[in-house]
Amino acid sequence: MEVLGIDVGFGFTKATNGKDFIIFKSLFGDATDIQFRLNIGSVSFTDNLHVTIGDQSFFIGDFAEQQSSVRQFTLYQERLLTEFAKILALTAAGSINEKYVPINVVSGLPIGYLKQYHQQFSKILIGHHEVIYHQADGSKVTRKININNVRMMPQPLGSIFNLLMDDEGKIVNKELAKQKVGVVDIGFRTTDFSIFDRLRYIERGSTTTDTGIAKSFGVISKKLREESGVSIEVFRLYKAVGAGVIKIRGKDYNFAKLRDQVFSNAAGIISNDIERLWADDWDIDTIVLTGGGSMELARYLKPLITGNVIPLDNKIDARLNNVQGYFKYGKYEWEKQSSETPPPAAEE
Secondary structure, three states: OEEEEEEEOOOEEEEEOOOOEEEEEOOEEEOOOOOOOOOOOOOOHHHHOEEEEOOEEEEEOHHHHHHOOOEEOOOOHHHHHHHHHHHHHHHHHHHHOOOOOEEEEEEEEOHHHHHHHHHHHHHHHOEEEEEEEEOOOOOEEEEEEEEEEEEEEEOOHHHHHHHHEOOOOOEOOHHHHOOEEEEEEEOOOOEEEEEEEOOEEEEEEEEEEOOOHHHHHHHHHHHHHHHHOOOOOHHHOHHHHHHOEEEEOOEEEEOHHHHHHHHHHHHHHHHHHHHHHOOOOOOOOEEEEEOHHHHHHHHHHHHHOOOOEEOOOOOOOHHHHHHHHHHHHHHHHHHHHHHHOOOOOOOO
16 A cells, blocks of 8 residues: 655645655646657656546646647636546656555645535545556556545645654654644645644634735736736746746846735735734744745745744745645554554464
8 A cells, every 4th residue: 555645736736655756737738749859958757748548648737838739727626626636636646656556645625625625536536547658759658546545634734744744654743743833825826724733623713715826926927918918827937936037039027026016915915814814823833834835925924924933944845845744644544544453363
């Protein structure tokens, strides 16, 4: 039995089995014929994600962005589940699990969507699947996937388990385990607020808002369209936002000032939400900022938060915090069940 953490987000899909990781944009497109390939220099696995699932072939992530004529991207939860989740999750699962063994998956959904969609997500994944990976040299690799169980949780809890546990699912951060912790999980489409009090999930003060960084990206995209006449999809702004400049048809457009304004505004909205949602939870010991959006917003948001905020480690990709925690919790949950299973009766 293997344990796999999978996080299908609006911006990126992430997965880990504790040893290997994969992360790619939650984007797919039509698999067109590429007449000539030339790869010079270092090429990662995710640079050429071309898969066949069932009778359909797709380019995934950056490969779809670069090569597909028709690309699929969404900021709607229902569509993410019905049209995207299976393709993206199975692509990730097959990428890092070579053996055909039963897999137990832990994943998460935004708190506001968990009750409505958790069973649907599980049904999509449970069962036997086959994914064919088309290599750059024309060869094919077939991976058979057997997903035995799926455990769902509120997304922010992944970051808590990542801080609490080691890779074997054992609680090692004893001090944090005794605390009341607030989590602010800033994603691409949503921001989740969650409270974890001495290893107990607290419903009050835990909710989802739509203040993800996609809104800020949308404002930047609109301004660039006004100045350049070109409509830029929000998923093509990731790298440019960090630099504050983008080249469009040979001309540099500097939007660093606008970026700082929209990010400061988003941080202000999130800090106000914290004050409102956690007004009765003044005894929170520690606040954790996590999620891919925290990498952009942390420096704007942290000064606005009153309390003990765990600083982000710049050496660690914050987009992986939840999925690492999913894996660790899976190790804890299923290792515990294995240890509780009584030994078989002795043969007479």
